[in-house]
Amino acid sequence: MNILNVFSGMLLQIFSSPLLIVILIGSTFLGIIFGAMPGLTATLGVALLTTLTYGLDSETALLALLAIYVGGVYGGMYTAILLNIPGTAASAATAMDGYPMAHKGQAGRAFGLATTSSLIGSLVGMTFVALLSPLIAQVALQFTSYEYFLLALFGILISGSLTSPELAIKGWIAGLFGIWLSTIGQDHIQMYPRFTFGMHDLDNGIDVVPVLIGAFGIPQIMIVLESKMKLGSMNAKSLGKLLPDFRTMFQNLRNIITSAFTGVGIGAVPGIGEDIAAWVSYGIARKTSKTPEEFGKGAPEGVISTCVANQACVGGAMIPLLSLGIPGSPPAVMLLGALMLHNVAPGPMLLKSNPDFVPQVTAILFAAGIAMWICGMILSKQVIHILRVPQTLFMPLIAVLCVIGSFALGLHVFNLYLMGIIGIISYFFIKLHLPIAPLVIGVILGPMADTALRTGLKTTGGSLWPMVDRPISLVLVLIIVAIVCSQIPFINTAIRKIFSRVKNKLAGAY
Structure with a gap:
């Protein structure tokens, strides 16, 4: 009952305040623009908005950041449907059937399905946040120093494996580089300076925000300007009627439920993101469809499945x-950095000391989902005109915002140098097909891993036995070993042969 009271109280606070309504609608609309413009992403939107919320209280800042996050994930479907140019990686799967629908003169119908599906996915995701976060946090309260170290290591390894599936070691290299960056400055136990090279600006370590902006913002600017990407235009009148097709939505109820669970499940795995959720959901919808041959030719099922999964x-x-303080997607990495900037450290202790935090976040997600649906239905035809702005003209403005955002944190010129250096490194990482998300996750989780491991070793007199002596830590160790072994060729081949033999024997038995 207390949870419902907090949830309803937060909603009442949002919708009864003109200022909060303006922030909610404005942030959602800004997120839609960032999602719709190819080269911009929800991740970059959250990063740039983070510094603008520095003077706000944590609840108002969280409202703005979650709204731009939700709007950014949704907004990518505009160019995906109209131009077959996904605004974000998350909307690439939507283009598979959204663009053929637009070619058939059903762009308005596709927008209506995408917008309503996104709202449903957002509401389902919100529900799971309320139900699962406190339960996972209760388990996490049993963690000791070694569990926290293993959890941080798991988050970095799984992020590296899933963001670089062809060669996981590339993702691990990025993650380990991020951990190394996090060790620069005075350590958190003995306050001894490490890797500062006599530079006093590094004594306090590397600020997260310049790293976030540099890693995700600068490479995007350089790549877009390098490719000189330009967008065509689309006549807004060709959209047709923009109405929610509730009949089609009802006919795809099973597809919606499956896609929602898929989106929540994949989102809960650290470091994967909405793009993987959309493609997996699209594949499931195609395999379970009665008319799989229609996929890729304008099947509404394809649009519905991807949009539900994206928002879920x-x-x-x-x-x-x-619940754990580990981000589940690149935009969530930015969100973690923003919360840390507002002196809010997500994790089991936060939920214990502030049990109202999860219901408040749930209410904000609900409000952001409603704002996304309203903005999407009202602004669909108008927002298309923004797509006519050439990217080569738009990117310099983003560069200015990146500079302002990095400098605004503490008004330190050194943060500008740091942003530029990290941006250039990240650009070469992308050119070498090294993922950026594990690097940023390494920077954020590195201090926890470093402090937890050293504290554990100090507590146990240097013994690693407690790492496998407790059930939770033992499970984490086994998972980490399995992740590493799965990337060793001969072990991977041997495991596949064993499974193949077992499968053949079972098939022969029946």
Whole structure:
């Protein structure tokens, strides 16, 4: 009952305040623009908005950041449907059937399905945040120093494996580089300076926000300007009627439920993101469809499945973020950095000391979902005109915002140098096909891993036995070993042969 009271109280606070309504609608609309413009992402939107919320209280800042997150994930479907140019990686799967629908003169119908599906996915994700976050946090309260170290290591390894599936070691290299960056400055136990090279600006370590902006913002600017990407235009009148097709939505009820669970499940795995959720959901919808041959030719099922999964993944990504302090997607990485900037450290202790935090986040997600649906239905035809702005003209403005955002944190010129250096490194990482998300996750989780491991070793007199002596830590160790072994060729081949033999024997028995 207390949870419902907090939830309803937060909603009442949002919708009864003109200022909060303006922030909610404005942030959602800004997120839609960032999602709709190819080269911009929800991740970059959250990063740039983070510094603008520095003077706000944590609840208002969280409202703005979650709204731009939800809007950014949704907004990518505009260019995906109209131009076959996904605004974000998360909307690439939507283009598979959204663009053929637009070619058939059903762009308005596709927008209506995408917008309503996104709302449903957002509500389902919100529900799972409320149900699962406190339960996971209760388990996490049993963690000791070694469990926290293993949890941080798991988050970095799984992020590296899933963001670089062809060669996981590339993702691990990025993650380990991020951990190394996090060790720069005075350590948190003995306050001894490490890797500062006599530079006093590094004594306090590396600020998260310049790293976030540099890693995700600068490479995007350089890549877009390098490719000189330009967008065509689309006549807004060709959209047709923009109305929610509730009959089609009802006919795809099973597809919606499956996609929602898929999105939440994938979002809860650290470091994956909405794009993987959309493609997995699209594949499931195609395999379970009665007319799989229609997929890729304008099947409404394809649009519905991807949009539901995208938004459900937002809620899923919030689950490990709130309960464990580990982000579930790249935008959630930014959100974690923003919360830390506001002196809010997500994790089991936060939920214990502030049990109202999860219901408040749930209410904000609900409000952001409603704002997304309203903005999407009202602004669909108008927002298309923004797509006519050439990217080569738009990116310099983003560069200015990146500079302002990095400098605004403490008004330190050194943060500008740091942003530029990290941006250039990240650009070369992308050119070498090294993922950026594990690097940023390494920077954020590195201090926890470092402090937890050293504290554990100090407590146990240097013994690693407690790492496998407790059930939770033993499970984490086995998972980490399995992740590493799965990337060793001969072990992977041997495991596949064993499974193949077992499968053949079972098939022969029946």
